[in-house]
Amino acid sequence: MAAPQIVWFRNDLRLADHAAVRAAAAAGPVVAVYVLDDTTPGDWRIGAAQRWWLHHSLAALGRDLAGMGGRLVLRRGLAGEVLSDVARATGATSVHALYHYEPWAKAQTAAVGTALDLHLHDGAYLSPPGAVTAGGGGRYRIFTPFWNALLKTMPPGDPEPAPMIRFADPPPSDDLADWALLPTHPDWSGGFAVWTPGEAGAHAALDIFAANVHAYDVGRNLPGEALTSRLSPHLHHGEISPAQVWAALHGAAGDAALPFLREIGWRDFAAETLDQFPAFAEEPNRPAFAYFPFRDDPAGLEAWQYGRTGYPIVDAGMRQLWATGWMHNRVRMIAASFLTKHLLIDWRVGERWFWDTLVDADLGNNALGWQWIMGSGVDSSPFNRIFTPVGQSTKFDAAGGYIRQWVPELAKLPDAAIHAPWEADSATLAAAGVRLGETYPLPIVDHAAARARALAAYASIR
Numbered sequence: 001m002a003a004p005q006i007v008w009f010r011n012d013l014r015l016a017d018h019a020a021v022r023a024a025a026a027a028g029p030v031v032a033v034y035v036l037d038d039t040t041p042g043d044w045r046i047g048a049a050q051r052w053w054l055h056h057s058l059a060a061l062g063r064d065l066a067g068m069g070g071r072l073v074l075r076r077g078l079a080g081e082v083l084s085d086v087a088r089a090t091g092a093t094s095v096h097a098l099y100h101y102e103p104w105a106k107a108q109t110a111a112v113g114t115a116l117d118l119h120l121h122d123g124a125y126l127s128p129p130g131a132v133t134a135g136g137g138g139r140y141r142i143f144t145p146f147w148n149a150l151l152k153t154m155p156p157g158d159p160e161p162a163p164m165i166r167f168a169d170p171p172p173s174d175d176l177a178d179w180a181l182l183p184t185h186p187d188w189s190g191g192f193a194v195w196t197p198g199e200a201g202a203h204a205a206l207d208i209f210a211a212n213v214h215a216y217d218v219g220r221n222l223p224g225e226a227l228t229s230r231l232s233p234h235l236h237h238g239e240i241s242p243a244q245v246w247a248a249l250h251g252a253a254g255d256a257a258l259p260f261l262r263e264i265g266w267r268d269f270a271a272e273t274l275d276q277f278p279a280f281a282e283e284p285n286r287p288a289f290a291y292f293p294f295r296d297d298p299a300g301l302e303a304w305q306y307g308r309t310g311y312p313i314v315d316a317g318m319r320q321l322w323a324t325g326w327m328h329n330r331v332r333m334i335a336a337s338f339l340t341k342h343l344l345i346d347w348r349v350g351e352r353w354f355w356d357t358l359v360d361a362d363l364g365n366n367a368l369g370w371q372w373i374m375g376s377g378v379d380s381s382p383f384n385r386i387f388t389p390v391g392q393s394t395k396f397d398a399a400g401g402y403i404r405q406w407v408p409e410l411a412k413l414p415d416a417a418i419h420a421p422w423e424a425d426s427a428t429l430a431a432a433g434v435r436l437g438e439t440y441p442l443p444i445v446d447h448a449a450a451r452a453r454a455l456a457a458y459a460s461i462r
């Protein structure tokens with residue numbers, strides 16, 4: 001009789017196309033374990049919105065395992081200690097897991113590897129960090145050459161179905177409800193009902209998107225249309241693998257899926273960057289940015305966080321984030337640019353807010369997005385690129401549908417006035433029931449003045 005094998009789930013909460021599940025199932029009866037470790041990640045412990053997701057995703061994985069006759073064992077603590085305890089209780093001889101590239105997760109992995117016989121497998125990315133290298137073995141720091149090289153190694157291996165699993169007698173488990181991952185006082189998660197966490201929910205989202213993948217190249221920039229995949233929280237939690245996404249979409253649309261698959265390539269690039277620069281989420285890649293003259297502006301920050309800046313497109317995005325735990329990529333860029341350039345608030349302050357409020361908060365993707373907008377990353381937007389909120393809004397939300405959905409107090413304004421209500425005449429505002437400064441704020445900064453101030457700040461560190 002083969003000895004029990006532990007599958008240690010982390011950001012890979014699925015059963016299909018999971019090399020660690022397969023390896024464990026092939027080697028012996030399986031003990032499936034998830035360890036909630038709030039110590040090792042330090043400041044990067046899982047944020048509030050993601051805790052909501054994690055609760056539901058673990059519940060879904062637990063149900064899927066129960067349907068196969070097994071059980072998901074939930075434990076809290078340091079992974080090395082918890083898994084050693086589980087191994088002692090079950091007689092398990094080996095632990096199987098997927099590689100996890102966040103710096104704190106590497107420390108966690110090392111601790112488990114010291115205590116136990118740990119087998120690590122690929123599967124979180126199209127290609128693991130460090131695998132695609134430039135001539136001479138150097139690592140990529142710029143996205144386009146990285147993507148071109150990665151593309152030459154594609155397609156990824158065919159995704160594998162979930163294996164048949166025999167289960168060992170499980171040791172005692174915590175009760176998921178006792179982990180208190182869900183918000184209670186107050187419960188702000190009502191708007192999160194748009195999501196279905198878990199492996200089945202991930203595949204349902206993929207199926208919906210597969211019908212739209214042809215429209216992605218144009219539609220991806222329109223926040224008022226549901227033309228992006230909304231797979232980010234599913235991918236972050238590993239409920240679906242990038243190889244499964246590739247196989248489904250390239251299979252359905254061929255190379256017409258490449259503009260979309262390139263974005264999955266950005267996810268790989270973020271992991272590649274974080275693997276090379278472990279402090280990437282905390283420190284600017286370009287050293288000059290250590291001297292950037294950021295402002296301390298608590299009132300401006302609060303207006304940004306709660307969608308009261310007086311710039312409708314920024315406010316719509318921040319309110320979508322607060323209500324649903326997600327924001328459209330185009331608006332993430334506009335909102336991040338507004339915080340860092342119009343308000344000159346440190347990108348790390350915005351990064352932390354996103355960390356706590358996004359259901360897809362991902363250390364690498366989030367830092368890459370913020371450093372790109374700030375211009376402090378290795379591969380970044382040019383220094384002097386300052387998004388004009390009204391211009392972006394007019395271009396990408398021309399009919400104002402996105403603003404009307406998330407800033408309902410402006411809903412009755414005509415299309416021509418909704419992007420910059422402060423420029424509308426008083427009759428137009430009155431007819432729409434808008435009283436600036438009362439029902440909706442006046443802009444907290446003047447665009448031209450803020451732009452000039454930002455350019456001066458950038459010039460000071462050149």
Ligand SMILES: Cc1cc2nc3c(=O)[nH]c(=O)nc-3n(C[C@H](O)[C@H](O)[C@H](O)COP(=O)(O)OP(=O)(O)OC[C@H]3O[C@@H](n4cnc5c(N)ncnc54)[C@H](O)[C@@H]3O)c2cc1C
Pocket residue numbers: 220228229230231232233235236263264265266267268270327328329330332333336354358360361362363365366367368369370373
């Ligand atoms: C300031 C800022 C912060 C961000 N923070 C995060 C974050 O914490 N987590 C996160 O997953 N994405 C982040 N992004 C990237 C992007 O906004 C989201 O991945 C995307 O909006 C998710 O929606 P979707 O799944 O519909 O995307 P789609 O357009 O359908 O893209 C498909 C997938 O590709 C990946 N992807 C897309 N764009 C990027 C990108 N720029 N960088 C890395 N991966 C990408 C995601 O996994 C996404 O699910 C951030 C972007 C910015 C500008």
